[in-house]
Amino acid sequence: MMTEPLILREDRAGWTILTLNRPDKLNALTVPLFRELRAHVVALASDDAIGCVVLRGAGKCFSAGHDLGDIASGEDVPSRGWHSETLRMMERLRKPVIAAVHGHCYTGALEVALACDFIIAADSARFGDTHAKWALTPIWGMSQRLPRRVGTATAKRLMFTADMIDAAEAVRIGLAEYMVPAAELDAEIERIAARIVANSAFSHAANKRLLEATDGGALDAGLQWEVMENEGVGPDMRDRIAAFTGKRG
Structure with missing residues (x-):
């Protein structure tokens, strides 16, 4: 019996969608999922037929974040900075990478979204950094990318309080670029990707x-x-x- 991929790739007309595919676990992020993400990033780096990448989640949300069960039990990580390195590889792709976020986007998931060039938020999106709630510290890039996106004081507020914010607030502070109704997210992805790949x-x-x-x-x-x-x-x-x-x- 074949195992369902943890990352789905769907090529369109000159662009592609990568979908986090653990919907029964709210797309919680694990080492095996990151391995597949890294493999797709490596493949896309040399794929000149693809001019734009959209990253999204299957099912109810983008991702609820790093799988806490994996953290508690200990992870078989190739190196200390391996997750961060993987996101840096995605960030440095020589083509636009867009995070299309609906539902939960917390902590590790937010670190993944921040490694994209910008975020489009469905009106159902919720963002937050809960490292402090669990006595954790960021190691996938939160302390570096969040303040660059929203400013140092706002980053501190989000990190210190572990508050959840909605899509409208994410747009207001500059975390997300803009918001669309959840029912229109698919169509908006199509529209913006088409405009991007039409350019050089x-x-x-x-x-x-x-x-x-x-x-x-x-x-x-x-x-x-x-x-x-x-x-x-x-x-x-x-x-x-x-x-x-x-x-x-």
Whole structure:
């Protein structure tokens, strides 16, 4: 009997959906699930047919977070920083990666979502960092990515209180980019992925590199980096301009 994959990949027209697939466990995150996620990330890194990745959860939610049972019993982790390394690999894909969140997105799950380029929230989404509730400390990136997304004071508030916030509050503080009705999440994923892959994959990769290299640095240094280290024009630049001017002419 074949075991159901813990991560499902569904390729669309130039983009793909990766789905966390433990719906009976609220997509709680385990080492085997991360192994499959890592394998998909490695495959996507060299797949030029895919220009955008959407990460979401099956069933009732995105993910309730790190599987507490696994934590309590001890995990067979390849190395101390292996989970964090896996998320960094996903974050550094040379193509946009979007988290589409509905329902629960707590602690480890929030760390996964934060490693995506941005978050779209269904109005059913709930976010929180509960490390302090369980006497845990982050090791998958919360202390680094959350303050970069929402600011240090707001990150401290969320981390110290372990409060849950709804989708509207997530948008207000900049954690999520925008909110859509849960019933429209699938359609919104289709719309935004189509708009992204219609644009230049060369530009997406170059822009991610520029943004990453200068994040948090001094403005003048960043401006100099943009001038000196930008990757110029893409191989499809002339074709894109010709197609546009041809339509106008």
